[in-house]
Amino acid sequence: AAGHAASATEMSLKVDFKALGGKGLIEQCAFCHSRRQGLGVGQQPGHPLLDAALPATLRPDLYHADGQIQGEVYVYGSFTQSKMYAAGVTCTDCHDPHSSRVKLEGNALCGQCHQQEPSARFPGLQAKNYDSIEHHHHAPGSQGAQCVNCHMPATTYMGVDSRRDHSFRLPRPDLSHKTASPDACTRCHEDKDASWAATQIDSWFDAPNRPPHYGEALQAARQGSRDAVQRLAEVIGDLGKPEIVRATAAERLADLGAPAIPTLEAALQQDSALVRAYAIPAFAELPPVERVRRLLPLLDDDNRAVRDEALRALSGIPRIALPEARRASFQTALADYEKRLRGNADLPGNRLNLAVLLEREERKLEALEQYRMALRLDPYFAPARVNLATLANDTLRADEAIQVLKDGLGLPDMPVGDRGNLAYMLALLLVEHGQPGQAVDWMGEAAKALPDNPRIHYNHGLLLLQLQRRDEARASLEAGLALAPDDADLLYGLIFLHGSAGDRERAMGYARRMRQVAPSDPRLPAVLRQLGL
Known part of the structure; x- marks a missing residue:
């Protein structure tokens, strides 16, 4: 009997999954089944995911703007957007934890809960026969009658690997034109368009006024919309939104600089560790005292990913800016962070983080080499290419900066978004170094790759105007204004273009619009005087 007791003890699980709860159980699976950045400590069984890795947000080329899968993202980021995740459904409700096979085939899998007598575990579910024509509006047994297809x-990835989107979303073809995202309906009905599909769904479910979707705000940010800060702030502040969505908004806001700081300062106080982690980088450019005031408490965060982000954002500050009692522990933590990055440097993302850390610590030659190494690991890793070009240019290596961008643009099958950003950066760099003739073609390439970015159209228009290609300049500025009708820079560019050509009437029309949408713009008084308005 004693032998049997010992054997049972030896075979007991290391992790008490029941004690972890639904979210904790999912995070045990997520270390492998997610797109993530490892933190150099390996898997941490029984601990939160953010002690071992930082999951990717809904970034371009990984996800469409509405959160549907685009790149290979390994399920977790999709599932955490779902109402099922919010309700406490776990991976093991549908999958065998060892083989990952589904427990039941076809609609029976969903019918475990979605039925006329819902499980007491999910009392909010509507009692309904979901496996019926009245619900799916397709012939029984057809592909359209399968829950998963809608x-x-x-x-399909690599031509052979079919992966299903685990966000379990309602089909929203009405969003396709707003978010540039695909819809489930026209994947099958290839001869129809999203407008047709939206009309069909509205007629079936009497739902012509569907609620706003976070994809609209994320798409506005991707397009560089003037109201992106406000819209992203609303997403972050809506605690009913999935935390990966709020973290995505925080990451996008962090790229927008000073206007985003008040919103992101509030985000640092949110319960979501993922939101806190992605809000932190915005503070890296603040003066040392301001950085310390906001980020020092996060060095004691319960989650390693949050502590690491705070360390990287605080790196490079004069140590005297820290409270004396924290200086030694900060230096120790920073050294440990660098050691973990170096120990996990077989991945380009960790090389990038190491390079950023070294750059902020004024170890710029080392940083340059780490950026180069990241690109050797993955030539398509655009963040490393952008950072390398920026640092090379800042350290008087303009030839290397230009070549790095040209090398990236020469790669076959570069994602369209990355290609557009690299072309835009190259064009700006060539202008900076007195080569507008070469720059204009790359700016045109950027405008073609990123047609919904009004800022690129603005800079393209100015460059064409500088080269006396007035008709093309007008077309580019007007294209930008069609995307952002209240953009004062685009209006000013068109005022200058028409005014310098002697077309006073058109110049006055744009000046009146500028006076209406940007009455405090400092350029406006001189414009109005010159035009006699």
């Missing part, structure tokens, strides 16, 4: 559309 609520989990599949994407």
Whole structure:
């Protein structure tokens, strides 16, 4: 009997999954089943995911703006957007934890809960026969009658690997034109368009006024919309939104600089560790005292990913800016962070983080080499290419900066968004170094790759105007204004273009619009005087 007791003890699980709860259980799976950045400590069984890795947000080329899968993202980021995740559904409700096979085939899997007598575990579910024509509006037994084809559309990777989207979303073809995202309906009905599909769904479910979707705000940010800060702030502040969505908004806001700081300062106080982690980088450019005031408490955060982000943002500050009692522990933590990055440097993302840390610590030659190494690991890793070009240019290596960008643009099958950003950066760099003739073609390439970015159209228009290509300049500025009708820079560019050509009437029309949408713009008084308005 004693032998049997010992054997049972030896075979007991290391992790008490029941004690972890639904979210904790999912995070045990997520270390492998997620797109993530490892923190150099390996998997931490029984601990929160953010002690071992930082999951990717809904970034371009990984996800469409509405959160549907685009790149290979390994399920977790999709599932955490779902109402099922919020309600406490776990991976093991549908999958065998050892084989990952589904427990039941076809609609029976969903019918475990979605039925006429819902489980007491999920009392909010509507009692309904979901496996019926009245619900799915397709012939019984057809592909359209399968739950997964409407609520989990599949994407095929590498030509052979079909993965289903685990966000379990309602089909929203009405969003396609707002978010540039695909819809489940026209994946099957290839001869129809999203407008047709939206009309069909509205007629079936009497739902012509569907609620706003976070994808609209994320798409506005991707397009560089003037109201992006406000819209992203609303997403972050809505605690009913999935935390990966709020973290995505925080990451996007962090790229927008000073206007985003008040919103992100509030985000640092949110319960979500993921939101806190992605809000932190925005503070890296603040003066040392301001950085310390906001980020020092996060060095004691319960989650290693948050502590690491705070360390990287605080790196490079004069140590005298820290309270004396924290200086030694800060230096120790920073050294440990660098050691972990170096120990996990077989991945380009960790090389990038190491390079950023070294750059902020004024170890710029080392940083340059780490950026180069990241690109050797993955030539398509655009963040490392952008940072390398920026640092090379800042350290008087303009030839290397230009070549790095040209090398990236020469790669076959570069994602369109990355290609557009690299072309835009190259064009700006060539202008900076007195080569506008070469720059204009790359700016045109950027405008073609990123047609919804009004800022690129603005800079393209100015460059064409500088080269006396007035008709093309006008077309580019007007294209930008069609995207952002209240953009004062685009209006000013068109005022200058028409005014310098002697077309006073058109110049006055744009001046009146500028006076209406940007009455405090400092350029406006001189414009109005010159035009006699």
